[in-house]
Amino acid sequence: MNRSGLINKIADKHVNIAYFAETVRNDENIRAEVIRQLLTNNNIMVYYHCYYIISRASEEEPELFYEYWDDFAALLDHHNSYHRDIGLTLIANLTKIDEKDLFSGLYDKYIQHFNDAKFMTAQCFLQNIKKIVMHKKQYIEDIVKLLVEADNRCHYPKKQKELLKSDIIDVFAVVYRCTINKGIVEEFITAQRNSLSPKTRKKAKSLINKYGL
Known part of the structure; x- marks a missing residue:
């Protein structure tokens, strides 16, 4: 599947999240491309569907996404609250396998979102801090x-x-x-x-x- 074909399939409102979550777990190249689209594509139908895919896949096999920790952490400072939500969620998923204790250096920034500019992002923070305290x-x-x-x-x-x-x-x-x-x-x-x-x-x-x- 070429890049444009992949993007078109992901942008479809009926995208099969489960299928793509399995695909990114099994195909390193597609995984890298979906993450690239998540981080760089400005079309909400693309980046938000990529988020659904990566969120699901990273809950199932977080070790596959640990190398992208810094990329996901950078989203916590994003001007767009949707991207902040994405960062909060993906970092929470990765704390399960955070063998380098990277979260310790991110903790102060992470908890700032308890009082985020957007109320729904504060809700997202709490939903994810629930996962973090388990890990x-x-x-x-x-x-x-x-x-x-x-x-x-x-x-x-x-x-x-x-x-x-x-x-x-x-x-x-x-x-x-x-x-x-x-x-x-x-x-x-x-x-x-x-x-x-x-x-x-x-x-x-x-x-x-x-x-x-």
């Missing part, structure tokens, strides 16, 4: 202390901030049994019983019942 348990306590300070650290409108707390609760559901700071986690969760966000209230009550808080 990098040494960050659990720092992350817990960061997230319970959402009201002070995040400068979104009240309704958005309350909705964001539903994603924070998802992170706490992952780390609750591991953290030594159960007290502040429990205080945060129980406080959300009266959240303005129905989604946050529901998740809070579910954890309260699960852990008998």
Whole structure:
């Protein structure tokens, strides 16, 4: 398949993500080209579909993508929030096999997206930090202390901030049994019983019942 043919297939709104995810895992040349398109193509139908493909493939075989760590990390500074989301997701996938501990040098930049200019990118950050704390348990306590300070650290409108707390609760559901700071986690969760966000209230009550808080 030539480059233009590959791009046209990926840009198709009915693109088969599973097929291409398998293809990039098995073909080094196509893998390199899909990543190149992800990083350089300005057509959202191309780069976002490439993102779906690489995200899926890197969850299944992250070791194939570790050499692109710096390329994915650079996306965290991108002016386009979609690209920041891509960077957040792909870096999170690669922390599973981060044998050189590259994440330690990226941690401060990564957590800045808890208060990203775009609310949806802050949500993306939380969805991915949930994966990171499973792979990098040494960050659990720092992350817990960061997230319970959402009201002070995040400068979104009240309704958005309350909705964001539903994603924070998802992170706490992952780390609750591991953290030594159960007290502040429990205080945060129980406080959300009266959240303005129905989604946050529901998740809070579910954890309260699960852990008998």
